[in-house]
Amino acid sequence: MKPETWVIVAGRPEAVPGATLNTPVMPASTYVLGSERIYSRNESTEGWEAFEAMLGGLEGGGAVAFSSGMAACAAVLSQLPTGAHLVLVEDCYQGVAAIAEAGERTHGWRVERLAASDEGWSARASEADMLWLESPSNPLLELADLAGICAAPRRSGTRVVVDNTFATPLLQRPLELGADIVVHSVTKLIGGHSDLLLGAAVASDREEVARLRAIRGRDGATPGMLECFLALRGARTLPLRLRQAQSSARQLAERLEAHPAVGRVRYPGFGTIISFELGDAAAADRACGATRIIRHATSLGGVETSMERRSVHPGQEHIPPGLIRLSVGCEHLDDLWRDLDAALSDEA
Ligand SMILES: *Cc1c(COP(=O)(O)O)cnc(C)c1O
Numbered sequence: 001m002k003p004e005t006w007v008i009v010a011g012r013p014e015a016v017p018g019a020t021l022n023t024p025v026m027p028a029s030t031y032v033l034g035s036e037r038i039y040s041r042n043e044s045t046e047g048w049e050a051f052e053a054m055l056g057g058l059e060g061g062g063a064v065a066f067s068s069g070m071a072a073c074a075a076v077l078s079q080l081p082t083g084a085h086l087v088l089v090e091d092c093y094q095g096v097a098a099i100a101e102a103g104e105r106t107h108g109w110r111v112e113r114l115a116a117s118d119e120g121w122s123a124r125a126s127e128a129d130m131l132w133l134e135s136p137s138n139p140l141l142e143l144a145d146l147a148g149i150c151a152a153p154r155r156s157g158t159r160v161v162v163d164n165t166f167a168t169p170l171l172q173r174p175l176e177l178g179a180d181i182v183v184h185s186v187t188k189l190i191g192g193h194s195d196l197l198l199g200a201a202v203a204s205d206r207e208e209v210a211r212l213r214a215i216r217g218r219d220g221a222t223p224g225m226l227e228c229f230l231a232l233r234g235a236r237t238l239p240l241r242l243r244q245a246q247s248s249a250r251q252l253a254e255r256l257e258a259h260p261a262v263g264r265v266r267y268p269g270f271g272t273i274i275s276f277e278l279g280d281a282a283a284a285d286r287a288c289g290a291t292r293i294i295r296h297a298t299s300l301g302g303v304e305t306s307m308e309r310r311s312v313h314p315g316q317e318h319i320p321p322g323l324i325r326l327s328v329g330c331e332h333l334d335d336l337w338r339d340l341d342a343a344l345s346d347e348a
Contacts, residue, residue: 003170004239006057011050011232023050025229042217051228052200054235055190058169059182059202062209064216065228069165069185070095071221072199075212076161076181077130078219083108084129089144090115091137093163093185094315116142122152125160133179134163135172139275139310139325141266150178165189165301170242171270175204181212188301189272192234192241196227241303241330245272248336249328255337261347263322273300274326275310281321283347284309288324290343293335300327305336 001009013019028045031037037044048065056063066072073096080086080103088100090113103109112128114120116137121144124131135144150160162174165185174182184190186198201212216222253267256276263277278284288296288309295306298313307326311319328336 003058007054007235007238010054010057023047023229023232025225027225041220041222044213045225047225047228048223051198051223051232051235054232055169055184055186055200056202058235059164059175060169060173061175061182061202061204062206063200063202064209064212065186065223066199066201066216067221067223068197069093069183069187069199072183072185072201073163074099075215075219075221076159076183076201077103078215079211080107080109080129083110085110085112085127086130086132087112087114087121087124087128088132089113089134089137090118091140091142091318092132092134093138094313096132096163097315116140116144121145121149125149125152125154125158127155128158130158131160132163133161134166136166136268136271136273138166139266139273139319139323141268141273141275143268146172146174146179147177150174166271166273168238168242170239175202180205181208186231188299189242190235190238190301191227191231192238192301192303193230194297194299194302194304194306196224196230196234198223198227198231242272244330245328246270248331248333249274251333252326252328252336252340256340259341259344261344264320272328274328275323276326277320278322278324278344278347281309281311284322284324287343287347290346291339292342293331293339294326294343300325302327303330305329305331 029040052063077099100111104111133144159180161181162179164182165188168189182202184200203209249272253274256262257265266275297306298308305328307324310323310325311321
């Protein structure tokens with residue numbers, strides 16, 4: 001089945017007369033004893049499972065939903081032992097970097113940072129306990145050779161983790177390339193409407209999936225009932241949203257390249273995120289404050305286009321000060337360009 005069809009048919013109740021077409025939001029903490037469902041933190045709910053079935057099918061593994069993208073990342077990282085060697089992509093999500101720094105302080109982890117495009121990743125697969133990749137990376141949008149890294153000889157027990165938030169499983173399926181775990185901030189493109197926080201980890205190995213589920217039950221980073229419902233509803237239009245936003249992103253990247261006020265433009269050729277540079281931080285702040293349709297906001301992946309200067313965030317000192325990350329949404333390209341062009345015109 002094609003992904004466009006799968007996101008529509010997955011996670012629905014059995015089609016019997018009188019059944020609802022959608023898995024309803026069913027608030028439940030506990031169940032009448034006598035079945036496999038005992039307490040929802042441990043044994044899950046039908047609503048979580050409907051969302052997980054959809055995402056697992058898209059990524060080609062078993063999905064475990066968490067309360068946020070960071071909760072999913074934390075559950076994966078919590079498996080690293082004392083003294084572990086963790087290799088992280090240089091411009092990785094700040095929350096992941098913060099967990100890694102805490103691990104250095106309290107668990108004696110050795111954390112190494114490599115640029116996504118660094119040639120050294122494959123060699124680390126035979127040394128490190130975990131490789132943590134984001135491709136495209138955030139916000140420099142560098143690509144890692146995921147196929148090459150996943151195929152490199154690996155020490156037994158070494159896990160390759162890919163944060164697939166930016167690409168989505170429609171553009172990149174890391175488990176097929178040989179990655180062990182994929183993590184998502186479902187908050188972003190999969191949810192798609194900037195109205196929920198949700199995360200997921202997906203693995204092809206059944207034991208890995210069971211372990212992640214057990215960690216969720218143990219630590220209690222459980223997804224919300226409503227959030228899973230909304231994320232599944234959002235995912236039903238992910239292919240349509242992605243097609244529209246990616247088509248606009250390609251054209252906006254070209255037009256930004258040609259704009260006299262704009263320096264370097266980074267766009268990996270796919271996806272909905274563009275990073276472009278203005279002369280300095282003040283110019284970037286003026287542009288972010290001057291748009292009328294495009295929202296000045298952090299985060300990404302919603303139907304609404306948004307942008308922000310990335311170096312405002314702590315820990316982003318390596319990011320060029322005038323770099324703006326633009327998350328392209330589903331508005332008409334003409335309106336987006338008119339808005340951007342007007343906001344940039346004072347800078348030219
Ligand atoms: C937002 C984000 C996260 C964290 O997800 P939350 O849902 O905000 O907890 C992790 N990785 C990437 C790439 C993200 O963009």
